[in-house]
Amino acid sequence: GxxxxxxxxxxxIYAGGPAAGxxxxxxxxxxxxxxxxxxxxxxxxxxxxxxxxIFSPSNPRELFTGFQYLMSTVDGGMHxxxxxxxxxxxxxxxxxxxxxxPTPRPAGSPGPAVPPPGSxxxxxxxxxxxxxxxxxxxxxxxxxxxDHGRTWTDVTIxxxxxxxxxxxxxxxxxxxxxxxxxxxxDTHAVADYRPSLYRTHDYxxxxxxxxxxxxxxxxxxxxxxxxxxxxxxxxxLFAGSESSIYVSFDDGDNWQSLMLNLPNTSYRDxxxxxxxxxxxxxxxxxxxxxxxSPLRQLTKTIAAEAAHLFKPxxxxxxxxxxxxxxxxxxxxxxxxxPPVGALIDYSLSTRPSTEITLDILDAAxxxxxxxxxxxxxxxxxxxxxxxxxxxxxxxxMPMTPGMxxxxxxxxxxxxxxxxxxxxxxxxxxxTPASPEGALALPGTYTLRLTVDGKSQTQTLVVRNDPRSxxxxxxxxxxxxxxxxxxxxxxxxxxGHSEVxxxxxxxxxxxxxxxxxxxxxxxxxxxxKLASVGGSSTPRRGGGxxxxxxxxxxxxxxxxxxLQGTFIRQxxxxxxxxxxxxxxxxxxxxxxxxxxxxxxxxxxxxxxxxLTAFNEVLxxxxxxxxxxxxxxxxxxxxxxxxxxxxx
Numbered sequence: 001g002x003x004x005x006x007x008x009x010x011x012x013i014y015a016g017g018p019a020a021g022x023x024x025x026x027x028x029x030x031x032x033x034x035x036x037x038x039x040x041x042x043x044x045x046x047x048x049x050x051x052x053x054i055f056s057p058s059n060p061r062e063l064f065t066g067f068q069y070l071m072s073t074v075d076g077g078m079h080x081x082x083x084x085x086x087x088x089x090x091x092x093x094x095x096x097x098x099x100x101x102p103t104p105r106p107a108g109s110p111g112p113a114v115p116p117p118g119s120x121x122x123x124x125x126x127x128x129x130x131x132x133x134x135x136x137x138x139x140x141x142x143x144x145x146x147d148h149g150r151t152w153t154d155v156t157i158x159x160x161x162x163x164x165x166x167x168x169x170x171x172x173x174x175x176x177x178x179x180x181x182x183x184x185x186d187t188h189a190v191a192d193y194r195p196s197l198y199r200t201h202d203y204x205x206x207x208x209x210x211x212x213x214x215x216x217x218x219x220x221x222x223x224x225x226x227x228x229x230x231x232x233x234x235x236x237l238f239a240g241s242e243s244s245i246y247v248s249f250d251d252g253d254n255w256q257s258l259m260l261n262l263p264n265t266s267y268r269d270x271x272x273x274x275x276x277x278x279x280x281x282x283x284x285x286x287x288x289x290x291x292x293s294p295l296r297q298l299t300k301t302i303a304a305e306a307a308h309l310f311k312p313x314x315x316x317x318x319x320x321x322x323x324x325x326x327x328x329x330x331x332x333x334x335x336x337x338p339p340v341g342a343l344i345d346y347s348l349s350t351r352p353s354t355e356i357t358l359d360i361l362d363a364a365x366x367x368x369x370x371x372x373x374x375x376x377x378x379x380x381x382x383x384x385x386x387x388x389x390x391x392x393x394x395x396x397m398p399m400t401p402g403m404x405x406x407x408x409x410x411x412x413x414x415x416x417x418x419x420x421x422x423x424x425x426x427x428x429x430x431t432p433a434s435p436e437g438a439l440a441l442p443g444t445y446t447l448r449l450t451v452d453g454k455s456q457t458q459t460l461v462v463r464n465d466p467r468s469x470x471x472x473x474x475x476x477x478x479x480x481x482x483x484x485x486x487x488x489x490x491x492x493x494x495g496h497s498e499v500x501x502x503x504x505x506x507x508x509x510x511x512x513x514x515x516x517x518x519x520x521x522x523x524x525x526x527x528k529l530a531s532v533g534g535s536s537t538p539r540r541g542g543g544x545x546x547x548x549x550x551x552x553x554x555x556x557x558x559x560x561x562l563q564g565t566f567i568r569q570x571x572x573x574x575x576x577x578x579x580x581x582x583x584x585x586x587x588x589x590x591x592x593x594x595x596x597x598x599x600x601x602x603x604x605x606x607x608x609x610l611t612a613f614n615e616v617l618x619x620x621x622x623x624x625x626x627x628x629x630x631x632x633x634x635x636x637x638x639x640x641x642x643x644x645x646x
Contacts, residue, residue, distance in 0.1 A: 002053040007060035035077025046119040058130035066120025083149025088118040088137045124171040129178035136168025155204025162190045170226040176234040179203045184227040195224040210252030218243040228270045233296040240267030275313035290338045294345040307451035308347045311458040315342035317410050318465045322575045325426035339407040347403045352452045361446040373397040384422050392432040412437035416493045418536040435567045438482035470577035477579040489566035495559035499533030505625045521616040532601045534560030557594035565591050592637035
């Protein structure tokens with residue numbers, strides 16, 4: 001049955017419940033009570049099996065439901081009001097008494113002149129005009145009021161086949177024009193499995209059938225159950241049938257399939273929440289088409305462009321699951337979550353001749369992330385020790401003609417690392433290699449798509465996770481520290497690379513079988529280089545970044561160990577939103593000053609020590625080793641805290 005959440009308190013839910021009632025459920029206790037007016041049996045209220053429930057878009061306190069009357073409550077079911085009289089019979093038709101026994105009729109004789117008693121099947125309050133409400137019944141009637149139920153007009157669609165057996169399964173009021181509404185009619189009860197959709201632009205005075213492009217003879221049935229108008233784009237419609245979902249870009253004049261990866265099943269309801277289209281099926285779960293912004297923008301002109309970048313809907317700065325959950329095994333049926341971050345859509349009419357790129361720039365014009373169609377090189381390291389089905393499989397941007405969707409996870413570029421790990425989270429096919437780049441801040445970003453040398457841009461708004469406990473100031477403090485640590489990790493990586501390059505040049509000298517003096521000089525210089533460069537091979541139980549192992553004095557800082565230290569600090573800051581606490585700031589300061597020491601040592605080794613070494617080489621008839629140009633700059637670090645005097 002219908003389920004609706006209180007717009008003012010999502011912890012309160014209303015739903016069709018036991019004993020044909022309406023239950024009000026309050027969380028987190030889960031307690032429920034029956035608040036339905038049909039508890040009063042003397043009122044003889046009639047209802048359909050899937051009783052409609054809907055809150056007013058203009059008054060979030062008012063909940064509508066349907067019997068043979070439209071009824072509403074503004075106090076959570078404590079009191080109910082009838083909005084007008086019985087809406088289930090046409091003008092001039094008197095229903096039989098509730099106790100009347102139907103007269104048997106011979107086979108083949110005409111049907112009864114009086115329609116059977118009915119009840120309201122669908123309700124559509126207008127979001128444009130607060131007094132306008134549409135209702136449809138399970139025996140073919142449509143009524144509309146423009147004064148909140150004081151007076152009603154019968155606007156039943158004329159000339160329907162078997163009208164009293166036509167189920168007005170859905171009415172949707174336009175979000176742009178109070179006089180416009182759309183209707184889906186289900187006639188399968190009389191063995192009519194064809195689609196039946198209608199629209200009106202004049203409060204139901206006239207109706208137009210809109211079924212062009214809909215399938216008519218699908219084996220599982222083509223009759224329509226629901227139609228919905230987009231909340232933002234006028235004329236963009238969605239419809240669900242017993243077998244399929246469709247989209248129309250021209251107010252229903254023409255329809256085309258929107259099935260994509262959906263199952264062939266009965267689509268009983270559709271709703272639009274912000275930028276997402278949600279489908280409720282019979283027996284195949286709920287499905288969400290994330291961010292329908294491209295459908296709102298798509299035109300024939302855009303479809304003909306060589307390349308087009310669609311403006312994306314707002315993105316939420318949210319993390320994937322970061323708890324230490326174990327995923328379900330592959331044989332357990334499960335649905336995937338949507339990709340975290342921003343969904344970005346682009347179209348290509350032909351295959352580009354060169355690599356395509358997408359750059360994400362912040363407000364200052366700095367590139368935060370660079371994506372492209374170039375092949376993604378695998379890591380030069382042993383394969384992961386976890387099952388492959390856990391792992392994210394990054395793919396380059398597609399270049400084939402057609403529409404494409406990629407996503408940006410709202411993160412900066414991942415820092416370089418000697419090894420990568422895969423955290424044990426319940427994220428099948430979505431567990432990325434760690435370390436990851438820091439989450440970008442909420443704000444407005446620029447997307448720049450470049451295809452065959454031509455660039456186009458769109459803006460992207462990133463909003464923070466509404467569940468986050470952190471303020472914007474907290475996020476900025478955290479982000480600033482992450483960016484500082486990321487820069488230091490990059491400096492340590494570059495330092496290790498520079499040291500290794502010099503070590504390789506020095507090692508070349510030993511291939512010529514030099515004298516003992518030169519060999520001794522090579523060994524002495526290499527020891528100094530190894531000490532400041534460090535090893536990129538992980539060691540078990542070893543300290544790093546200037547921190548001692550148990551019972552041992554601190555080793556001299558080296559680039560490899562410091563790079564690992566900075567990566568671990570980034571990991572510590574990443575799982576949640578918070579301003580850095582004092583220990584985080586202090587450990588950053590220690591590692592920063594250690595890096596400063598390592599850079600100073602490296603300059604000494606690559607300067608004075610290398611000069612002395614080259615003098616030995618020249619004296620022994622060998623060419624000196626070029627010093628090279630170092631890119632390292634000594635960081636600005638917080639001052640060390642004064643130690644208490646004992």
